[in-house]
Amino acid sequence: MERKTLIWVIDDDPELRALLAEYLDREGFDTRVFADAADPVRRLPRERPDLLVLDLMMPGEDGLSVCRRIRATGDDVPIIMLTARNDPIDRVVGIEMGADDYLGKPFLPRELSARIRAVLKRRTAPRAGAPLPEEEAVSFGDCRLDLSSRSLWRRGERIEMTTGEFALLAALARHPHQPLTRERLIEIARGPESETYERSMDVQISRVRRLVEPDPARPRHIQTVWGVGYVFVPDPPDAAAP
CATH class of the missing domain: 1.10.10.10 (Winged helix-like DNA-binding domain superfamily/Winged helix DNA-binding domain)
Known part of the structure; x- marks a missing residue:
């Protein structure tokens, strides 16, 4: 049986966690949810999700700090940042910390699913029509x-x-x-x-x-x-x- 794409969602909002877990599972992902980053960050060296969905504003260690800490270890796991603050500077800082994409709240679960697929596609396939073949x-x-x-x-x-x-x-x-x-x-x-x-x-x-x-x-x-x-x-x- 083919392994499903494993997504970890880290967000302190229990209603959002439940909504995303249900929706992403229906979309064919294997979804695990966490209320804060402490447990998933501890697991990262021995467990490997295909992508992290990481909330910017969380009690304790915030998402930017978590992202920076993950990247400092050399881990290139794809990360999509979520934020309720409608401030373009958050996007800039998120990219500086190494996030692959950024999504502002509120959003439709369908949009997050599309972003996840787009980030994973960039990881596994070259852009169509590229002048250089992939093997070069x-x-x-x-x-x-x-x-x-x-x-x-x-x-x-x-x-x-x-x-x-x-x-x-x-x-x-x-x-x-x-x-x-x-x-x-x-x-x-x-x-x-x-x-x-x-x-x-x-x-x-x-x-x-x-x-x-x-x-x-x-x-x-x-x-x-x-x-x-x-x-x-x-x-x-x-x-x-x-």
Whole structure:
């Protein structure tokens, strides 16, 4: 029997937990719910959910702190943040902490289900119509982006990335020398239905630059095109691969 996709929902609202557990189970997921993050965070080293739904505002340790702590261990489990605060800065901070997507309350359970499927699809499949085949890798500077294994290597060492960071870098690498607007990057990396803010994209660009650039303040490969967006500049053809 095929294993169902395991979703952990961490939220202090008992009515919302019950609603999401019932709905997501009907959608074919295996859903576990938690009132706070203490127990699921303890379980993470030995149990592996396919995705976390994590509330921002919780008593005790808040969702941003939990997300930051998970990412600090190198764990790249996909995370969707929930918040009742209608403040764009929350989305920016959530992306900075390593969240893959963000959903404001109130929301329809159907919307959360769609977001979950979109995040998991970005993790397991390349964007349709990408110029580079999935089996290829892109080498630039002292980095190698492996599109098949969805991994980034720098000087022979694997670099941990969130699904959102990988999707963004892959989107740029698949369109070398082609300036992409923030709107286009959001569409390629996160899907046309994404509500990602342009400011969040700037934040994630900064995060990716810190992973791949020798000097993020003076980027060589992910360059800003003023008034347009960003462009990926690979090495010249005669440059040595890392």
